[in-house]
Amino acid sequence: MNKDAPSSEADLRAGHRKRLRERFLADPSALPDYELLELALGCVYLRRDNKILAKRLLQRFGGFDGLLCASAQELAQVEGCGPAVDSFLALLREIIARSSQSNVQKKSPVTLPDLVEIGRRRLGHCVDEEVWVALLDKQNRLLMFKRIRHGSLNHVALEPLEVVELMVRHHASSIVLMHNHPGGAYRPSQEDKALTGRIALALRHLGLLLHDHVIITSEASFSMMQDRRIEVPKRQVRELPERG
Structure with missing residues (x-):
């Protein structure tokens, strides 16, 4: 050869x-x-x-x-x-999303940036709107992070009663809601604002707490609770720490 x-x-x-x-x-x-x-x-x-x-x-x-x-x-x-x-x-x-979530579940307490990061890993690439929830205990430890609704390109339906039932079933004391805008607009719609107010009010009557409702896009995130134009029962919102 x-x-x-x-x-x-x-x-x-x-x-x-x-x-x-x-x-x-x-x-x-x-x-x-x-x-x-x-x-x-x-x-x-x-x-x-x-x-x-x-x-x-x-x-x-x-x-x-x-x-x-x-x-x-x-x-x-x-x-x-x-x-x-x-x-x-x-x-x-x-793999990355599960690794990120696993790391956050080990923390006590979790921070809002922690939750936003795992939300980005789950929602940043989605082509349809989805709703995910982070359920927390009284010490702000993460009990569960899961998808509860899958919608269409520009709409996803959710009722406050669904959120209440989920929190009661899993013995959560507070929650962070997240959903994505596949089109890239990170500002909340009027429907988003109204839904946030209704959920906050429903939780208030049961002594449950809404930390935030965060909108996720592929490039940004938006905290609805930090937007002063959204009226919710503020005294029932307990802020998560910025850092662990």
């Missing part, structure tokens, strides 16, 4: 990935973003050079945070990016 014969394209790719993995294992922080993403995409496209796709994705979405929030429709607009990438990113998002 001629040792000087040129290597096949598959051999070259295999050698490149092997060197890339070795560099990663030696010092993960030394890899530039596109090479780190290229290495990850190797789990999706096993027999393809992923360097160009990695660079396209990072350029299109401005970095890892934007990429993780990208919808399937947005990903499909990037040349060379198929449904397998969307599935892979969904898996990464779920």
Whole structure:
């Protein structure tokens, strides 16, 4: 066999990935973003050079945070990016969201920024409106963070009685509501404001507390309780600490 014969394209790719993995294992922080993403995409496209796709994705979405929030429709607009990438990113998002939530559940007390961060991990990429709730005990420890409603692109329905029943069932003393605006507008609608007031009033009669109602977008969050234009029974709102 001629040792000087040129290597096949598959051999070259295999050698490149092997060197890339070795560099990663030696010092993960030394890899530039596109090479780190290229290495990850190797789990999706096993027999393809992923360097160009990695660079396209990072350029299109401005970095890892934007990429993780990208919808399937947005990903499909990037040349060379198929449904397998969307599935892979969904898996990464779920792992990151569970890790973030697990860390917050270990804290006592939790802070509003803690909850907003796990809300961003869950809601920042959603294409439909969803309502999630953080249920807290008397020491402001996180009992549960879960989705209670899945709506449409621009609407999600919720009744105050649902919130009351959920809190009573799980022995929660306070709550933070969160929902997303997929269109990117982080300001609350008139319907959002009215719903917040009705929920706060319903909880007031049972001695339960509403900490906040937070709107999440892919790039921002908005605390409705810190907006003075929203009228709720303030004496029944107990503020969460800003920092742990």
